[in-house]
Amino acid sequence: MSKNGPIALAYHALFVIFMLAPIVVVCWVAFTPEGFLSFPIQHWSLRWFKALAFYPEFVAAFWRSLWLGALSSALAVTVSVPAALAIARYRFRGREAMTALFMSPLMIPNIVLGIAFLRFFTEIGLSGTFIGLVLSHIVIVLPFALRLTLASAIGLDRAIEHAAVSLGASEWTVLKRVTLPLIVPGLASGWALAFINSFDEVTMTVFVAAPGTETLPVRMFLYIQDNIDPLVTSVSACVIAVAVAALVALDRAYGLERLLVGRGSHGR
């Protein structure tokens, strides 16, 4: 296979600059000592990072996003496991339709889900509650959890389970001691992908959250709607730092390519 020529590499450099420019600028501006947005900045300062301590709504929203992501992803994985086992092992009527239904939150625009949840939760009195947030987030992250759970359930070697049964293990023991341990890597990566999607979700959540239950992206979005100042850039810089850390950890643990493409990478 031939190598990339100089034109290809120049194109690649411009492409990388395009992809990174807005992210770098946000982090850079966050270090301004001034009381207003200025770019490029003249001096470096941690003023706006320290200022975060005096805006408890951002800090509270950050913790809420973290809990919401962890909880809704864990619940989505829990619900996914039996569903994935059913889809992977049985041929039954409505199997295709059911899979399509579980994957549908990927197809339905989040804005449509947002208003549907708003209407529904208002009717049943869950509007603006944390329970409402969790329910809606389980639904939108379930496709990600299910996809990776399903992949590992399909890849499971049934012979191991049969061996356990022939050695006298009960169905429950097989599930607990053989099946679940074998699909745990798939569950973990499914949880991670679900968590990231929950943590970043803004379009749907903006309809479900209320003052007091706002997630971090919603809080940031509403803040930017009113004014863009260095404070929101320092919040964004923190979010970016968390994402980069997660990215590196995920890549080390699982391989980003495998996680995003959803199948094993073909080495060359």
Add this chain to the structure above:
Amino acid sequence: MAYLLSLPALLLFAGVVVIPLAMTVILTFHDWGQYKGIEPVFILKNWREVFGDPYYGEMFGRTFRIALIVTVLAALFGAPEAYILNRMKSPWRGIFLLVVLGPLLISVVARTLGWALLFGGNSGLVNKVLLSLGVISGAIPFMFTETGMVVALVHVLMPYMVLSVWAALQRLDPQIENAAVALGAGPLTVLRRIVLPQAMPGILSGGVIVFALAASAFATPAIIGGRRLKVASTLVYDEFLNTLNWPLGAVVAVLLLAALAMIVIGANRLVERRYAQVFG
């Protein structure tokens, strides 16, 4: 047994997806007034208003025009990048794949904020760079314009296109390229006759994803477009959380969903029929 296993997920989806969506469709037929609020009656007032007032036609036109331009630009710039990445050697390939796909994990709000900073009125950094390079002769307004929305959306959705083309290129056997070269094909011929046909399913399926996400994007158009330049999703947001005319907002949302479903399903059919042998 299978039904029993899927029961928790089925119950959840019946309760929290099917019922709310059905309620939204019913909502489109309800009446609404400034003082009386939502009245549960069956009328076509909201549908008539959306189809009758050219404002909504213009808004939907803008939404799908932006989505189409974003899709074409993402394919035009993303596909070559996926090919270049595919030809890189490790560790560079892994590193740059991380750089290009990594932004997917960063909140859309933070990425759009970056573009708002870069655009920053007529004296923004993007304009300064373009002016100094002589690409443009006068400052282009990016903030509160369709141009700005397109640039930011291309950036936000680019990883999906690169990912999709990358996945398609993984099936490409480098030996075929070598065989073509050995048989005397020039580099351009190899690109056009060998690489492009094999990358095409990836470009098309990536295009479908990017189009659907661009047409229903919310945070980016809201931040870059401001309060006046509306697309479908920002209009829905306004009707639901500012004007409080929920039935009207529901009509716009249901229309967006229906239009997107038709376009996505139609495009997928087309791609699958055309490339049945590649996908098979």
